[in-house]
Amino acid sequence: MEELQGALQAGGLTVSNFPDKGRSLVTTRDFYPGEVIISQEPYVCVPNNSRCDGCFTDTNLKKCSACQVVCYCGSVCQKLDWKLHRLECQALSKLDKERRKSVTPTIRLMVKLYLRRKLQNEKVISVTATDNYNLVEALVSHMLDIDEKQLVLYAQMANLVNLILQLPEISIKEIAENFSKVFIILLS
Ligand SMILES: [Zn+2]
Numbered sequence: 001m002e003e004l005q006g007a008l009q010a011g012g013l014t015v016s017n018f019p020d021k022g023r024s025l026v027t028t029r030d031f032y033p034g035e036v037i038i039s040q041e042p043y044v045c046v047p048n049n050s051r052c053d054g055c056f057t058d059t060n061l062k063k064c065s066a067c068q069v070v071c072y073c074g075s076v077c078q079k080l081d082w083k084l085h086r087l088e089c090q091a092l093s094k095l096d097k098e099r100r101k102s103v104t105p106t107i108r109l110m111v112k113l114y115l116r117r118k119l120q121n122e123k124v125i126s127v128t129a130t131d132n133y134n135l136v137e138a139l140v141s142h143m144l145d146i147d148e149k150q151l152v153l154y155a156q157m158a159n160l161v162n163l164i165l166q167l168p169e170i171s172i173k174e175i176a177e178n179f180s181k182v183f184i185i186l187l188s
Pocket residue numbers: 052053054055056057072073074077
């Protein structure tokens with residue numbers, strides 16, 4: 001977090017805690033109208049329907065010939081995504097056809113999140129102050145605020161993610177908590 005504060009301070013921003021709002025990003029200097037305050041690549045992202053996994057265009061799409069799940073508009077996007085998709089592709093290809101159909105964008109998002117963490121741990125993908133799993137870890141899961149029906153849904157989704165990943169170091173509970181983190185952002 002200290003590294004993050006350093007990176008933010010250079011851009012006139014800081015993370016502060018407020019009793020009524022919780023953790024917040026605040027400015028430490030004035031900004032001009034139209035000035036970009038912050039620009040950040042998502043840790044992971046997945047298009048909602050048939051779009052290129054790299055640039056999100058919906059034209060000229062071709063399915064990855066190995067997994068038949070992920071689409072690309074061409075070899076440029078496919079190559080840029082290959083470090084991560086190589087692992088995802090292997091995992092998806094092991095599933096039988098019926099199971100593969102149940103892999104929704106939300107499931108893929110969680111699978112990619114853990115695969116990206118793995119690649120950053122192994123230094124295959126570089127880690128920076130604003131691009132690391134600790135920032136995902138620091139998000140609040142609000143597990144105590146959600147009802148039982150929602151918890152059951154997260155547990156079911158976490159089960160599928162666990163089955164796809166086959167990584168013994170990750171627990172279903174941890175995956176369910178991450179779903180809760182991600183959905184709180186989507187719904188708030
Ligand atoms: Zn593309």
